Amino acid sequence: MTTPHGTPDAPLLVVRGETELEVEPEIARISITVTARGRDRRTTLDDLTRRNTTALDLIKSYGDTVERLSTGAFSITPELSERGRGERVHAYHGRVHLTADLTDFTVLGELTTRLADMELTRLDGPWWLLRPDSPVHRQARQQAVREAVQRAHEYAAALGTTVAALIELADTGTDRPRSTRAPFERGVHRASLAAGAEPPEPLDLEPERLRVSAQVSAQFTMAPPRL
Structure with missing residues (x-):
């Protein structure tokens, strides 16, 4: 592709446009890992199946609040004994990984606390x-283009002339939404509430605003300025 060059009759003006928006999130994603451990393979598998079903039923009980629920990796791993000869299995470890996307943040604290318990x-x-199809991304790109056009007019005005035509517009990058805080974590809970015990108080989880940025590069021609 031939790179455009300016001429005295049509000087070339190259500018960048960039913007950064701070917006509310649309989805809260949580990761759930259900585990089981035992000396017997079948018992371990049964325990894992029961806990996985309990977690799925709890998440699904929140209805349309859960936009997406998926099962990831599943494993049953034998742990060999460090003592003795041969392939003697000391214990079995089972694990299922779940991912859930929620759109109603008012119930997020309650669900996460119940899962963690x-x-x-x-x-x-x-x-x-x-x-991925959020209108925020389009809004950021459009604002970056408007910023480039405004800069071009400002530079042209500083030279006492006007912008004549757009030669090229290039998208130089749209950043993924990013936040500044680390995500909340709850470790493995090894015992559930005793029968009749009060459920834990829901966590107070405040959604964090996200930053979305976009950048473009634009090339214009100008009417010849009088220098």
């Missing part, structure tokens, strides 16, 4: 996200 369950998150 489950037996041998690890909870990580939330991660605050925007949908």
